[in-house]
Amino acid sequence: MKPKIAIEHLYKIYNEGKESEFAALKDITLSVGADEIIILKGVSGSGKSTLLSLMAAFSKPSRGTILIDGENISKLPDIFASKFRNKEIGFIFQSFNLIEGLSVSENVRIPLVLEPLEKKEIDQKVEKALQLANIAHKSQQNIADLSGGEKQRCAIARALVNNPSIIFADEPTANLDKENSLKFIEVLEKFKTLKKCVVVATHDSLFDDLPFVSQYINITDGELVL
C-alpha cells in the first residue's frame, strides 16, 4: 500500500558551507501509513521539531524529498504550501499558539476563515471539533482564562476543525501535568479510531509502549537510530 508520508534522504542544514554549518537532520528516510500513529523520540535539539516542521511544509529542506500522498510537498511554492497545510494538516504546537483575547470557539474557527463555506457550515464544523476535543463546554470562554490542559484541548480542536488527514503534535505534553498528559494520550487513541495519520514528537516517557502506536522512531543528532 502507498504510504501517506514518504521521506527520502532528507537533510536540513543551516549555514551550509560556512564555518557555523549545522546539520539539524541528516539523511532521514522513513514512511508512515495513512492511519498510523508514530512517535518521534529524542532529546531536546535532536531534530524532532525540525522534521515535523518540514513534514508540515512550514519550512523547506536543504536536500531530499517529502512525499505526501505521492506529492513532493517540499517543492510546493508558498501559495500551494499554505493551501496544503490548511487542507491536509492539523498541527498541535508545544505552546499551543492560541490567540489570547479570542474565545475558544473563535480560535478554533480560524483555519476556516479562508474557506468558502456558509456560516452555518462553519458553525457545525467548529462544534464538531469542540466535541471531539472535549472542550465544547468552554466554547465562549476567553483563552486567557483557560488552564493548560484546556488550552491544549482547544489547540486539538483547532487542529481537527478542517478534518485534516494528518495531525502533527510537537511536544504536546511539555506544558501539561501528568493528569492532562494522560488525557492527551486518550485523545491520541481517539485519533486512531478517526483513521488519522498522526506524528508526535516527544521526549515524554508517558508515550512509551502505547499499544496503539505503530512505530517508535528515535532521533539522535539529526539521524534516525534504528
Next chain:
Amino acid sequence: MSIFLLDSIVVMFFVETVLLLLMGTSMFAVAKILKYWNFDASTTLQYALEKKNYLVNTIILFTIGVKIILFVFFVKSLDDLAPLVPGAMCATGVIGANKFGNTLLIYKIFTLFLLGVWVVINRLDLKTKKFDYLRKKYYLFIVIFALLGIEFALELLYFTNIPLNTPVFCCSVVFVVENLPFGLETVDLVKIFYLLFVSILVVDYFNKASLSFVLNILFLLLAYYCVTYFFGTYVYEEPNHKCPFCMLQKEYHYIGYLIWSTLFLGTYFGISPHIIYSLIGKKYQRLLRYNALFLTLFVAICSYYVISFYLRNGVFL
C-alpha cells in the same frame, strides 16, 4: 548642472541609483537561476535557487512599485522646474527644453508598461505549481533592466542639458498649430475618439485580446491629441490654451494626474493580454475588464468638462 536645480531631482536620481543597484544585484541571482534551475531536482542548489527566486521577486516588485511612484515624481518635478527655466510656463517648456525630454517621457511610459507586463507574468508564474513561466519572466526582466539602464542615462542627459540661459518655448507656442494626425480636423478626431472607445468596450466584452491591443494603441495615440487639443481647452476653459501638462497644476485641481493615469492604466490593461499571450502563451483576458473600467473613467472625466461647460454657458468652445 541643472540636476541640482531642485532637491526633488537630486532625490529622484538617488532613488533611481539605489533601484539600479538593487536590480543589478538581483541580476547575479537571476543569471544563476537561469543557468541552474531544475525544478524537478531536490538538491541543495535547487532549494537554494527556489529561496533566491522569492527574494529576487520581492526585490523586483519593490523596485517596480518605486518606479511607478518615481514616474509621478518625475512629472511633478518637471512642473516644479518651470519657474526656473526661462520661457517655460509649465512642464511643456521644461520637457521640450532639449532634444532628450520628449524621448525620455515616452521612454518612461514604455518601460512602465513593460514593468506592468512583468508584474502580471510574475503573478501568473507564482500561481503555477512548477513556476512554469520562470525563465521567460527572467529573460524579460533582463531586457527591462537593460532598458532601465538606458533610461537612467537618458535622464542624466536630459537633466544635465536643460538650458538656463536660452529661453524655451511654452505651451502656447508649442501647441498653437494643431498638428493633428492624418490631417484630421478636431471634430473628426473627437468623433473617432468616441467611436474607438465604444469599439474597445465591445471588443472587451467579447474578450478579443489581439483586437483590443490594436484598438488601445490607436486610442492612446488619439486620446493624447484629443486631451491636448480638445478636452484640455474645456479643462482650462480657454479655446486657445492647448497643453497636456498645465492640467497637472494646482489651478486645475491636479486633474491632469487623474486624466492621464486613467488613460495609461486603461491602455495598459487593454494591451497587456495580447503581449502576455505572445510572451508566455497564456490567455489572461480578465485584464480587459479593467481596460473597460479605466477607459470609461477616463472618457467620463474628459466628457464631464465638455458637458459641464456647455451646461453652464450654453455653447461649446
